[in-house]
Amino acid sequence: MHVDVAALGELLLGRWKDVRLASRELMKRDAFHRIPGQSMDEHRERVLGQLKLLVDERTVLRAFPQRLGGLDDHGGNLAQFEEIAIADPSLQIKSGVQWGLFAAAIMHLGTEYHHDTFLPGAMSLAVPxxxxxxxxxxxxxxxxxxxxxxxxxxxxxxxxxxxxxxxxxxxxxxxxxxxxxxxxxxxxxxxxxxxxxxxxxxxxxxxxxxxxxxxxxxxxxxxxxxxxxxxxxxxxxxxxxxxxxxxxxxxxxxxxxxxxxxxxxGRRFFTMIGTLVQGRVSLDGAAVIASKLALKIAITYGSERRQFADGPNGEEIVLLDYQRHQRRLITRLATTYAMAFAHERLLETFHAVFSGEKATDADRQELETLAAALKSFSTWSALDILQESREACGGAGFLAENRLTQLRQDLDIYVTFEGDNNVLLQLVAKRLLADYAKGFKNADAAAIAGLVAAQVGEVAINRSGLRSFVQSVADFGSRARSIGFVRGPAAQRQLLTDRVHTMVAEIAGRLKGVAQLPTQEAAALFNANQNELIEAAYAHAELLEWEAFTDAVDRIADPGTKQVLTWLRDLFGFTLIEKHAAWYLINGRLSTARAVAITDYIDDRLLPRLRAHALDLVDAFGFAPEHLRAPIASGAEKQRQDEARAYYADLRASGKAPAAE
Amino acid sequence: MHVDVAALGELLLGRWKDVRLASRELMKRDAFHRIPGQSMDEHRERVLGQLKLLVDERTVLRAFPQRLGGLDDHGGNLAQFEEIAIADPSLQIKSGVQWGLFAAAIMHLGTEYHHDTFLPGAMSLAVPxxxxxxxxxxxxxxxxxxxxxxxxxxxxxxxxxxxxxxxxxxxxxxxxxxxxxxxxxxxxxxxxxxxxxxxxxxxxxxxxxxxxxxxxxxxxxxxxxxxxxxxxxxxxxxxxxxxxxxxxxxxxxxxxxxxxxxxxxGRRFFTMIGTLVQGRVSLDGAAVIASKLALKIAITYGSERRQFADGPNGEEIVLLDYQRHQRRLITRLATTYAMAFAHERLLETFHAVFSGEKATDADRQELETLAAALKSFSTWSALDILQESREACGGAGFLAENRLTQLRQDLDIYVTFEGDNNVLLQLVAKRLLADYAKGFKNADAAAIAGLVAAQVGEVAINRSGLRSFVQSVADFGSRARSIGFVRGPAAQRQLLTDRVHTMVAEIAGRLKGVAQLPTQEAAALFNANQNELIEAAYAHAELLEWEAFTDAVDRIADPGTKQVLTWLRDLFGFTLIEKHAAWYLINGRLSTARAVAITDYIDDRLLPRLRAHALDLVDAFGFAPEHLRAPIASGAEKQRQDEARAYYADLRASGKAPAAE
CATH class of the missing domain: 2.40.110.10 (Butyryl-CoA Dehydrogenase, subunit A, domain 2)
Structure with a gap:
């Protein structure tokens, strides 16, 4: 089995490959890199200076009108912008303030007079x-x-x-x-x-x-x-x-x-505010970049770092050969791939709306819902990935020079700015409820559940648990049979989709008649379902991530790459199902045997298979040493480990090694 | 229902109350506080200077021999030490390096000559x-x-x-x-x-x-x-x-x-290394302090901050009245109380061993296992609590002046130093397996499961799911009946204990004969169970936390306080059971009706009840403004909100308010 790293790298770079590569090339320059330990004052001045350098390169002006020196290229603009996070998230966000918020507001909320009068200064940074x-x-x-x-x-x-x-x-x-x-x-x-x-x-x-x-x-x-x-x-x-x-x-x-x-x-307000969506889209992209950096660093280190003499002849084995280490990092690698593919889809949707190709109200609403869902998923996931990567590198991960802590500190605010994730997910939930209400005006939760069940085939809805009993009998004693039913993408899609639909339908049932209640009572009823509403929206985000991953796998031609990415997608899907196993069991979608089989399949099959390709999968992110700038991801650890092992080998060969007591 | 805040505060201060209060009093001084934004060099020099101030106060020398100016007081020493985190975790950890590691190693690993020759300089800081x-x-x-x-x-x-x-x-x-x-x-x-x-x-x-x-x-x-x-x-x-x-x-x-x-x-090595346990004990304590600070800040802010006009007459309601906000903060408040009570028990165990009151090999091993389990639980929980508190305070939570980000940055390393949590939990797991092997030398997993089932009464083990079917019939259609069975502490204890026992028994069954295998094969078999081993150890830690909480509730006399703390303990127990609901369902310990009832009980009963006492529960932590030093926990937010509401009320009264479009 072989991964075509170069082709996979192309796939990850996506539609705006050239723009991304140019931005990455720029971000190799020392002048754009953060200097750890700078004081706040020094750092602020440095970043302002870097913004001026960016103006000279003009890449940051892609989104603006051609007549003012831009390229009217909205998707490409965000692609170049996201890559700036490689150099320093502060530089990215300060650019975002200047061109993505301040200048973009003039462009999107203003008219020709404002474009002529105020945009040139905003674009050139003459007016921060x-x-x-x-x-x-x-x-x-x-x-x-x-x-x-x-x-x-x-x-x-x-x-x-x-x-x-x-x-x-x-x-x-x-x-x-x-x-x-x-x-x-x-x-x-x-x-x-x-x-x-x-x-x-x-x-x-x-x-x-x-x-x-x-x-x-x-x-x-x-x-x-x-x-x-x-x-x-x-x-x-x-x-x-x-x-x-x-x-x-x-x-x-x-x-x-x-x-x-x-x-x-109301509609006027949401239209004006809607132009802000590009901030959310770009944060989703920046979260992907940071997650890729973190896993490239942690997986490189984990495949070189040795600890504990559990290997053949008492040799120390590398961390990534430990099951727990695989659980910690390779599951998150799967999440990062999902995020990368989902972001590409979001960026294309964004470009279609902002370029006017698809700019109806419905398109805009679709974009806003998608951005809210993905931004919430990816920014929270990025913090989790950065933290687990830091912990997986131990004390070395805590040194600023290895970048993980600094990236995490910078990305922390991404989960609450440009829309607090908990608030964004409520917007997503309201949209899901509205869609539900449109589709099934008079149906209650049981009826919708029945409708969904009719569509779904084998992995069906069964509230009484009878279905799971039938599953149990069918699978009895055979782990292979248990996993066989859920291994295909259709079953994964079904399980993930069904969960979103059913949760929304149940909440809709509980909220029935809310529109007729006095405001305060309606708010109270909504509030009594708030936690579950947010969980339903998050389930929707998970489904979107999974679907984007699956679509991307379908587009891969090389058989080895396709197989490895299919395993990685399965790992993503199965860890989602495992995480929500209680829901699937309670709602009769999975038998206990199948729930157990999923965990075993992750640990016994998927993780060991993917471990063999983990380095290829992070190499496909395409970072150069100037992007990583983390000594522990430079090969230094391997050199140290090799030197130590050579020392002991020589000592043994010399006959001068001390005897054990 | 009324909480006796003062009495609860006393209970939390525990056996070394006076030492803690004295240390806290000291930590009110500006001289010990961290100055946000200091450069690394300035901060290092400041902390060195603060260490000298601590020597002058002599509190940091409690653990050392009386003949050298100490008090031979091991538990009290850690109690004073933990409270230093209030001023600055850097100060705490640098003190820990000097007196808890460097000087303590001289004391515990050296003999009289070393005590006489090297300890005075280490104690006085003449020799850092x-x-x-x-x-x-x-x-x-x-x-x-x-x-x-x-x-x-x-x-x-x-x-x-x-x-x-x-x-x-x-x-x-x-x-x-x-x-x-x-x-x-x-x-x-x-x-x-x-x-x-x-x-x-x-x-x-x-x-x-x-x-x-x-x-x-x-x-x-x-x-x-x-x-x-x-x-x-x-x-x-x-x-x-x-x-x-x-x-x-x-x-x-x-x-x-x-x-x-x-x-x-081997035993010699572990005996020497065993003296390091005090580091883990004190990190457990510091994690408790940081969690208390975070929740005092976030819950104060959440009960003053208003957002969205969901209240009566379109008034904005405070964040803590939102269900999601309660889920985020009050569940973590329950965890913090568990951590506080568990830490007190750990500190007493530590004191008994280090004072020589109970210092057999078995006592030492018990202490080491307890410390490893609790340190892992509390340091990870503290990072989670600090982060959720930060997010719950939004942008204000991201400002350094409000301390949450800085505390989280400082405590990050606690999860991997003085023993990486994942490694510590494996030590705990090995101990659990050893105890299991001792008790049931020839039993396989099924036999032990049977033995456990015989002891447990109603919430029994049933691998076929028959028991859960019986539960379903018994509870049919009644949520009250469903929750009734698990509401008492005996059922919670049973569920939590049973999970640990069963997981250990199952792993033991899979590891049967591992001792007879060649080293490498044994390591591979162990590795194939590593993730679950760590999960079992973590389940053990959760049980220990729950037991300590329950013991503390039993010692409360005041009926109101006892009731509220019982709810809080139930919330802690139920969130643990909810988190592991899939396991309970798979293993037939809970029916689906009961699993659903637990979630409903948390959302509909426990959170609203506890919300009314949330401020009392954080007030009982006993922090003075000099300890908090967070503007958002100072009442400033309430003042701003009151001013804004008064402005609009006056405007309406004046008749000059603009009309809505």
């Missing part, structure tokens, strides 16, 4: 900018922010105010030091009517000093990403011309009349 | 010292270290050598900068015979310069604990007088003859 949406008091609930922009018809200006401390803008990159302007989100009040949250372009500093009416604060040291100058801003009677309103979705004319192309304030 | 055991090539497998100490009969000296790069001593606190001496572990070679690992007292520096033959390296920046100067050491023909051998368990006399009071080299 902040994206002033989040407030100290409101992060996830953007609709409830407190900042106001009140139209003053006498002077034809907007007046921006921060009414209380909780309405200070907070956690904004570029706000503490470098920002000269900001896109400020505020409740737009015109003639005594609040039209909801809109965005305005607001100059905030002249050099180092705040402009009149503006104040702020430095968020100071953070748990990671300290190359970014996050800070706070507040506004007191700050005036900007009426035309500084980014007016694509809502405008005020010279007569002080508000108009919008979107009649519903 | 390193504990030179771990090598770059060998961490967990100490018996295989490469450093040698060869006796030279001509000069009556030991010659210490590092034979190859992997044998460099590594990760040693005090080695990079401050250490003037080290306790060096080396293979002791006398007259061509290797007597195994022994420890020697070795001067390493004169001021800032290494002594001849000694070299080293700085480990540099780490993922956390950067107040400690970890580094590497190597030795080339370094000579020390014969009497520098710490000779309590093995000595070389003036004629060059090796003697030991312990005939078996």
């Amino acid at each position: 900018g902040a994206f002033a949406m989040t407030e100290t008091g409101h992060g996830s609930d953007v609709a409830s922010i407190g900042t106001t922009a009140t139209y003053d018809p006498e002077r034809d200006e907007f007046v921006i105010d921060t009414p209380f401390r909780a309405a200070w803008k907070d956690y904004l990159g570029n706000a503490a030091l470098h920002g000269q302007a900001a896109v400020v989100f505020a409740q737009l009040i015109v003639g005594g009517v609040n039209h909801g949250v809109h965005a305005l372009y607001v100059p905030i500093r002249d050099g180092k000093d705040f402009l009149p009416g503006i104040g702020g604060d430095d968020d100071g040291l953070k748990g990671g990403l300290n190359g970014i100058d996050n800070g706070r801003l507040h506004f007191t009677g700050v005036r900007v011309p009426r035309t500084n309103l980014l007016n694509r979705y809502g405008d005020v004319d010279a007569n002080g009349v508000y108009t919008s192309s979107i009649a519903s304030p | 010292g390193a504990f030179a055991m771990t090598e770059t090539g060998h961490g967990s497998d100490v018996a295989s270290i490469g450093t040698t100490a060869t006796y030279d009969p001509e000069r009556d000296e030991f010659v210490i050598d590092t034979p190859f790069r992997a044998a460099w001593k590594d990760y040693l606190g005090n080695a990079a900068l401050h250490g003037q001496a080290a306790v060096v572990f080396a293979q002791l070679i006398v007259g061509g015979v290797n007597h195994g690992v022994h420890a020697l007292y070795v001067p390493i520096r004169d001021g800032k310069d290494f002594l001849p033959g000694i070299g080293g390296d700085d480990d540099g920046l780490k993922g956390g604990l950067n107040g400690i100067d970890n580094g590497r050491l190597h030795f080339t023909g370094v000579r020390v007088p014969r009497t520098n051998l710490l000779n309590r368990y093995g000595d070389v006399d003036a004629n060059g003859v090796y003697t030991s009071s312990i005939a078996s080299p």
Whole structure:
């Protein structure tokens, strides 16, 4: 069995291969690398300087209009952007603040005047900018922010105010030091009517000093990403011309009349906020990159590091030959491959919507749901993968030079920014419920379960457990038969899909009539199901990851590569099913024999098979030494181990080895 | 229902209450607090200075002999030591290096000459010292270290050598900068015979310069604990007088003859290494402290922070009223209480052994197993608790000023140092297997299962699933009946105990005859069961935690406190059973109805009940503001929320509020 590492590497690079490779090539330069141990102040200045270097390379400007020097290339832009995480996540996120949030808001929420007037400075970094949406008091609930922009018809200006401390803008990159302007989100009040949250372009500093009416604060040291100058801003009677309103979705004319192309304030809000989806898409991609780096480091080390004399002739064996070590790392390697393939699909969906190829409301909603689900899955998984990799490298993993701790510290915030994962998953769940309601308006949980059961064939739904009893009899005494039923992709898909459908149907049954309840009671009923709702959304994310992995395997031509990737996909599917075995048993989808067989199959078959290809699978990530920069992944450990073994061999040969007591 | 917070606080402080309170009082001082954002160099110097302050207070010297100014108080010593983590884990661990490792090795492995000659300098910090055991090539497998100490009969000296790069001593606190001496572990070679690992007292520096033959390296920046100067050491023909051998368990006399009071080299090694157990005990305690701090911060914030208008009249409700938030934090509060009570039991066991009250070989082994199990459980749990607390506080949780990220970064290494958790759990598992083998020499897995089943009453073992079928019929249609069977502590104990016993018995069955196999085959058979072995050991740790919690609840007199703590213990027990529900279902210990009832009982009953007492339960930890030092746990959030709500109320009252569109 042989893996075609080069071809697999191509598959992983995906549609924007050339852009990715160019970005990676750039990220080999020392000038972009993080210097461990730099103080916060030094790190912030270094990253600002790196941003200027990026402007010179112009790669970061791909998404912008061609007439302003960009390439109108949305997917490619995120592909190059994600790879920046290899050099330093702070550099990635500060670029994201400048071009993915500040400049992108001007582009997506503004119109031609704003593009002509404000975009060039934002693109060239002549005007470093902040994206002033989040407030100290409101992060996830953007609709409830407190900042106001009140139209003053006498002077034809907007007046921006921060009414209380909780309405200070907070956690904004570029706000503490470098920002000269900001896109400020505020409740737009015109003639005594609040039209909801809109965005305005607001100059905030002249050099180092705040402009009149503006104040702020430095968020100071953070748990990671300290190359970014996050800070706070507040506004007191700050005036900007009426035309500084980014007016694509809502405008005020010279007569002080508000108009919008979107009649519903709710839909208008979600349309404006929807342009933020690219942040989530890119975080999903960055989580993939960090996970790949971590596993390349930990699996390289695990295949060189020796400990305990459990091998032939009392030789020490390498860590990766231990079952537990395989359980820890190879299962996570499977997750990383799933994440990589799922991200590629997300990126293509994103590109189709943002390029206008597929940009209906339904397409946008689909993209937002997909991004919310995958971003939650991948950012949490990345933290888990980084931590397990760190632990698998022991004390060496804790040294900053080996990068695992620093990457984990930087990625920590990814699980709560650009949408707290727990909140994002509730959005996914609501979408699943809405789809369910559309499909089965009058069906209750039992009816939908019956409908699903009718579609599913062998691994069927059976609430009474009778089906699992039949499974038990059919499989009796034979582990091979037990695993045979679930080894194919159809059965895995069925089990994963069925779980999502059934959970959603059950919750829908419990929430029946919620729309008729008074708000507070409805909220209470929703709340009583909140945990399970989030679990259902997460199950949906798992299914999406699995499906993307399976589609990718189907596209592989080389038989050896296809076989190894099929095992890896099976490992991913089986660990998901194993994790949720209680649910499958309770709901009669798996017999106990089959549940046991899955665990045995993972430990006895899949892990040993995949262990033989683990190095190939991480080599396919295609990182150069300049990307890794981790001494323990450089071959130094093998050299040390070889030297030690040669020393003892020579000593034995010399006859001078001391005798054991 | 009312919790007597003061009495509960006393219970948590435990037997060494006064020592703990004194240490906490000391840790209120600014001089001991970490300054966020200090560079590594500044932080290292600050912590060294803090160590000198601790000497002045003499609290850190409690464990040492009275004749040298100590108090011979082992349990009290660890109690004071653990509380130092409140100020800065770097300070705690650097103290641990100096007094818990370097000086303690002189005390426990040396004899009167060493106590008189070397202890005073180690105690007073006149001689900062390193504990030179771990090598770059060998961490967990100490018996295989490469450093040698060869006796030279001509000069009556030991010659210490590092034979190859992997044998460099590594990760040693005090080695990079401050250490003037080290306790060096080396293979002791006398007259061509290797007597195994022994420890020697070795001067390493004169001021800032290494002594001849000694070299080293700085480990540099780490993922956390950067107040400690970890580094590497190597030795080339370094000579020390014969009497520098710490000779309590093995000595070389003036004629060059090796003697030991312990005939078996294996037992001798484990006896010497056994003195290290106090490190594990104290890490268990530090993990408890950090978890308490994290939950005090996150639960305070969660009960003040408002988000989303789901409350009466569209008011925003506090985060802790959301079911998911309760699931995230209150379950971890239950874990923290279990850890606190289990640690107190461990500390008492440790004190009994080290004070000589109960110091047989069996007592020592019991202590080592207990420490290995609890340290693994609590250090992993602490990382989980710190991370969930960070996420539950969103962006505010990511700010260094709120301490959660820094604590997590510092505690990261706790899961792999002083024994990698995965290795420690294998020691626990081997002990469980040995006990099993002792009790049932000729029984196979089925026989032991039968024996256990005979003892257990209602929640019995039934491999065919028949029992769960009977449960299903008995409970049919009644959730109250389903939960009724498992709500009492006897049933929880039974379920948790049974799982450990059965897992051990099954593994024992599979390992039957392993002792008769050739080494390599035996290792392979062991390896094929490694993952499950570790899971069994972890199940044992969970049981120990649950038992300690239950014993503590039994000692509570106040009815309200007892009721609330009983709910909290039930929550801990039920979340463990829920986590392992698949195992219980597969092994016929729970019917599906009962498994479902447990989840419902957690969500619908226990969490809402405990939510009402969550603030009391974290107040009982007894932290002062000087201990917390987290702005988000200071009441500032409530003030901001109140101000915002007052603003809107006034605006509505004034009639000037803008109308919604």
